[in-house]
Amino acid sequence: MKELKRVGPLQAAKQFIFAHYPNCQGALLAGSVIRGEATHTSDLDLVIFDESLTSSFRESLIEFGWAIEVFAHNLTSYQAFFKSDFERARPSLPRMISEGIILVDNGIVQSIKKEAKQLLEKGPEKWTKETIELKRYFISDALDDLIGSSNKSEALFIANTLAYITHEFVLRTNGHWIGDSKWIVRSLNHYNESFSKEFVEAFDTFYKTRNKDKVIQLVDKVLEPYGGRLFEGFSLWKKRLNE
Structure with missing residues (x-):
């Protein structure tokens, strides 16, 4: 039939x-x-x-x-x-x-x-300086985890997290909507096709070869205008006794 x-x-x-x-x-x-x-x-x-x-x-x-x-x-x-x-x-x-x-x-x-x-x-609401610092810290932390990881299985999921929060940082700091799943690439293309190609190539290279260099270079490039990686001096929810 x-x-x-x-x-x-x-x-x-x-x-x-x-x-x-x-x-x-x-x-x-x-x-x-x-x-x-x-x-x-x-x-x-x-x-x-x-x-x-x-x-x-x-x-x-x-x-x-x-x-x-x-x-x-x-x-x-x-x-x-x-x-x-x-x-x-x-x-x-x-x-x-x-x-x-x-x-x-x-x-x-x-x-x-x-x-x-x-x-x-x-467009989306503009991020505050405090939010940018917070996101910068989380990206730096994930990047350090990827650099230090010697476990291939764990590194895959660290890279997944790093890709998402890096795309979010780029788009939000530039006043663009973010995406999820297939809309991550679509949103990056809408922002800047050249950067989107660089972004995809960096993570694609890591997934195929486990070479981290392009991902590290990409993330450092994204963070550089905001002061680079952030660890020392960052604090969250800290209150002083005399406050």
């Missing part, structure tokens, strides 16, 4: 909305399929606005030949997610809404897309 060919992403998204949310006030199709980055494992990311919902929720289903991720909101719940995404500097929902293709709009989606776009253009 022949397997039925699945319909296109836009058609599947519209069929899903019609079947499950026929009375919604707004709906968008977002994610890799609308950015031209879809792979054979890509799903459909659907953002729904329905005033009848008492709260937001996320749901995963398989219908019309597609894995479908639903991000459902009423007409105000999305604002709490905007706030949370702003505070963590990872604008998942604003990005989906800003780039999404409108499937349904009963007069509310354009204004929400405008909110999302304004938040993305604003």
